[in-house]
Amino acid sequence: MADVALLAGVSTATVSRALRRAEAVSPQLRERVLRAVDTLGYVPNPAAGGLAAARTRTVGVIVPSLVNSFFAATLDAMAERLAPRGYQIMLGNSAYSQDAEDALVNSLLSWSPAAIVLTGQAHSRATLQRLLGAGIPVVEMWELGENPLDSLVGFSHRAVGRLAARHLLDRGRRRIAFVGAALDEDRRAAQRGAGFAEVVRESLGATPLIVSLPQRASAATGGRALADLLERRPDVDGVAFSNDAMALGGLFECQRRGLRVPERLALIGFGDLDFAAWSAPALSTIRPPRREIGLAVADHLLQRFDDPSAGPTTIDVGFELVPRAST
Amino acid sequence: MADVALLAGVSTATVSRALRRAEAVSPQLRERVLRAVDTLGYVPNPAAGGLAAARTRTVGVIVPSLVNSFFAATLDAMAERLAPRGYQIMLGNSAYSQDAEDALVNSLLSWSPAAIVLTGQAHSRATLQRLLGAGIPVVEMWELGENPLDSLVGFSHRAVGRLAARHLLDRGRRRIAFVGAALDEDRRAAQRGAGFAEVVRESLGATPLIVSLPQRASAATGGRALADLLERRPDVDGVAFSNDAMALGGLFECQRRGLRVPERLALIGFGDLDFAAWSAPALSTIRPPRREIGLAVADHLLQRFDDPSAGPTTIDVGFELVPRAST
């Protein structure tokens, strides 16, 4: 930076200002500095900057899983939006464990990030405390409940479950069930199940049928859970799956048993993963705006970085029913 | 850190040593320091440490895509192994673009990472130069070719393609084809196609049939590409897909056309994604060790961090044919 300052004929303070807050410096000076930066190939050292400013251009993001492509898409979009503004994502994978999340929050916070992004709204007291004390924007994403910690970008999973149930009812199904996996671990999946159950109670006055396997969601668990269900309730005529991967497994299970979809059994998933539009029959599903969540989080954060007086918000990004042949 | 030093009755230098290189300090002193750290809840500031040491406990990783769960699994495993040793992953997503990779390498390098991990072996001259100059371990993963930049952890995609072709031949198929997507972008997929083509030439003495759609791999492109292929060569009896997602699309396309799998058409994929074992019929595939790659990279890196004199290596992690009902 000293070299750049020398070449541009200014002080390092001015170089720093020119690079950081363009408006704090005269246009021609800024131009000169930028040219010097360019000819010298200067790249700022963010560790030094972070140390001096007590804040790095980093945003810590914790997701419960990457293999699940829901969060991968969100992360991609977030990084895409953040990168041009010089913000790096520091990723943490909590593997659906609160202890792991605690440790990650600590470790991310030690970098003095500009913001922290968490998945969901269930966090330990210790994490909450620490986050509140950090004095930086915190956004919880992929969920939309009461009492946000700070900002919230998501949608209601309960509403998703309700919509799935209503869609099956609309298609004339009356013996319907919800099939999930690891519902004790995956809060959002459990909320979808709860929404589904509500509608069954309200509209059918029946006891909701919810089945869940302990393993995590996959095509295999979807298929097996459906097999279980058919054992117990052979007359079921409509199933909402906790996600598309499970629904795919269910679809294959139907093929194996020679149950026609949707005539004999209507199937709806959640996620609108890439195969949903292409399966035979094409899979009805509910599409969460995976990328939009990432974009909304990034935009909100950028806005708050620019204007520190801007407060938290709650953004409902919604979701969309995608009716296809499987219902 | 000053507080910790005070409480432990030592200097900050000793605290730093106790935390960083346990063996450089007497056991009882180390014990005292650790206790002080614990009671004070001290968390080191990595930016300060990085600034002083000109090296952070960070490893920069660049993957071409996250939505593709191949790399997500590798990343998960790598982070799992690295985290207990205090190393954080800084993630970059190149979106299969070399320009993006260039920019990411620059930005990651500015953090003074302890190592850089790249996907594949195709990099721009500028990136190569910069990486060489950084004087840190660099590992290229998911590919296994000539002239590694430094370390290499992967397997031969050409061999995967060869194995797929041979498997179809073993199953008695003679009119076989390879179906890919965006082969000009995805070097590794192209290598699988090339391996496939070699075997067709060697064993059948025929002109290899390779079809590729410009869009990126998905169930839809897999299905469409297969449809194209069947148009042009209705007598094809065995197809190797560039990955399982495409194979899934192909399977559905067969169902739609009433082509029996494997009787009329044998299908093999690549990846062993979770649905492959569960589809109807179950999908034959070739399984790359997704997590093992991440673990091997992490282990190798940790070893080199511990012993700076340790040099680069090349690790062939191999892959495995998983024959199932679709062939």
Next chain:
DNA sequence: CTGAAAGCGCTAACAC
């Protein structure tokens, strides 16, 4: 084996 001291490269008051 431990302590003192000198920075690492940058930002942010504070002057001017």
Next chain:
DNA sequence: GTGTTAGCGCTTTCAG
């Protein structure tokens, strides 16, 4: 609008 100056919190020689 721009320069001076004093650190940010740690690591690492260098002595002892």
